[in-house]
């Protein structure tokens with residue numbers, strides 16, 4: 001099975017006047033325990049933590065966080081112990097995500113939303129630094145220059161397998177992944193689709209980070225010519241789903257039974273692209289969607305919303 005696969009456009013989104021082909025890079029298949037973009041973002045953080053001989057790696061995340069899930073899985077192969085600062089109270093019954101994280105040996109530290117916002121400036125973090133000597137802190141979501149560098153490498157891997165598409169599409173939360181991909185010379189053109197409401201200003205952050213990470217500190221104007229940032233695809237906000245999106249997911253699944261999209265990011269990204277294709281607003285002939293993983297996140301949604309429930313993700317654990 002190839003890691004780049006064609007996608008079928010459901011009849012409702014086909015446009016007889018445009019010839020658009022869609023492909024998907026199955027980032028969700030790359031790593032058995034940490035599929036998607038998160039382990040690429042963690043790669044250089046792990047190296048840095050090893051280089052400074054940290055004894056612990058610590059990070060932040062919510063109760064269904066893909067980042068925490070990948071963090072726990074990648075730490076399994078190292079000598080370092082993991083610490084996770086979890087947003088909100090821990091419930092007596094852990095979420096499936098936190099259950100996996102704890103099961104991988106990571107210790108969970110609940111924290112108030114206020115402390116969570118303060119991140120490395122919070123009291124909890126000073127307390128933990130006092131308790132455990134030699135902690136390397138990874139920012140939330142594995143961001144920053146090191147996170148983006150890992151995704152820049154990822155772009156080269158993807159390009160090695162695909163040289164025919166005239167545009168790539170990727171979902172964005174913090175935008176770190178997008179910045180890393182954009183920093184790669186290999187990329188044909190990048191559409192970045194945000195899962196967050198009110199993210200328009202993020203385009204500039206992505207461009208600056210991409211410029212910082214790029215080989216010769218490519219100037220921002222040159223990068224800007226290679227990227228479109230979409231901030232109108234959130235379908236109600238982070239982790240929310242509109243009815244139109246839910247219906248799209250069902251029709252998409254009927255047309256593509258072998259592909260699964262995640263509930264927060266990739267489904268919105270693809271919905272947005274398909275809408276543009278239908279409306280004749282998609283200028284590319286061959287488009288590659290980069291699957292950033294996140295399927296474990298379905299465990300935070302009710303079964304009624306999950307179009308893949310028959311294949312039960314829980315059963316795979």
Ligand SMILES: *Cc1c(COP(=O)(O)O)cnc(C)c1O
Nearest residue numbers: 066173174175177265292293294
């Ligand atoms: C975290 C995540 C993203 C967003 O990555 P950023 O680097 O924060 O923009 C996209 N898709 C999935 C599935 C994710 O888990």
